Amino acid sequence: MTSLTARPRRPRPWLRATGVLLLLALAFTLGLLWPTLHRPALKLGQDAAYPDARATTRWSEQDGGVIDIRPVGTPATRLLVLYPGGLVRPQAYEWLGTALAPWGVQTVIVRFPxxxxxxxxxRADSVIRHYAQGRPVYLAGHSLGGAMAAQYLSSHPGTVQGLILMGAYPAGNVxxxxxKTLRVLDLMGEHxxxxxxxDVKDGLTRLPAGTRLVTVRGSVHAFFGRYGPQNGDGxxxxxxxxxxxQIVQNIRDFITRR
Known part of the structure; x- marks a missing residue:
């Protein structure tokens, strides 16, 4: 009597091809998402110098993580809370907090997931509660951060003395x-x-009547933060x-105006 040994079944060619395609699709998707999922290290002080400015900067895990920039030798009489642009690390705006410090402005830059x-x-809620200490508060945002700052204020009227938009405008439904008592400074890069x-000018129809629109001459979107060139920019x-x-002078005058 002859025994028969079953042959191992070979994978069908279409199954192998499908597996390869799935792996390629997964690798491609991860490649696209990697810059978003893997954020660069947060390093303070590397690109924050500004002429004749003196400030102390520290990182705090308070309220989800913030960069806290305070004046040196000058009382901090005003608080600026800043929402960064989309996919921009918060330290890209450290220069602005450093530049404003000599005029008594404490700047708190928020880190977002x-x-x-x-x-x-x-996030402005907890940051203002922790840092305001009875001082006038201003909320600023660049690009997506500006749109989200406007959206926050749409449901929190009277929370701050002023809003500063940098290359930003309220979403169409905001x-x-x-x-009428909210002061707004709207900074727009010329290029x-x-x-x-x-779009920035169209956004004026959704802002208070007294909004001040200022064109930053010769500037582009990426000049509001120190994070390098940006795709699609002028x-x-x-x-x-x-x-x-120009940016510092306009924001300083807006915040320190009595």
Whole structure:
């Protein structure tokens, strides 16, 4: 009697091909998502210098993580809470807090999960409670951070003295036009093609009537933060230092105005 040994079944060719395609699709998806999921290290002080400015900077895990920038030799009489742009590390705005410190401004830059302000629109609540200490509070935001700052204020009227938008505008379903006591400074880069000037101007219809729109001459979207060039942005016609001087002067005058 002859015994028969069963042959191992070979994978069918279409199954192997499908497996390879799935692996390739997974690798491609991970490649696309990696810059978002893997955020660069948060390092303070590497790109925050500003002429004649003196400030102390520290990282705090308080309220989900913030960069706290305080004046040196000058009392901190005002608080600025800042929402970074989408996928921009918070230290990219450390320069601005350093520049404003000599005028008595304490700047608290909020860190968001995945560096997206949409993941924590209401973070200003706990930050203001912890840091305001009875002082006037201003809320600022760049790009997506500005849109989310406006959205926060749409449901929290009277929370702050002023809003500062940098290359940003309220979303189409958000309006602050009824908040007549809210002061707003709207900074627009002359050659910004990320936050298109036409969209920024259209956003004025959803802001209080007294909103001040200022064009930062020669500037682009990426000049509001120190994070390098940005895809889809325009071409600047001034140096970054020249643009930063305009930004600082306008924000300083807006915050310190009595």
């Amino acid at each position: 995945l560096d997206l302000a949409v993941t924590g629109i209401g 309006t602050l036009s009824g908040q 910004d093609t990320v936050a298109d000037p036409a 071409v600047p016609t001034v140096t970054r230092a020249t643009a930063e001087t």
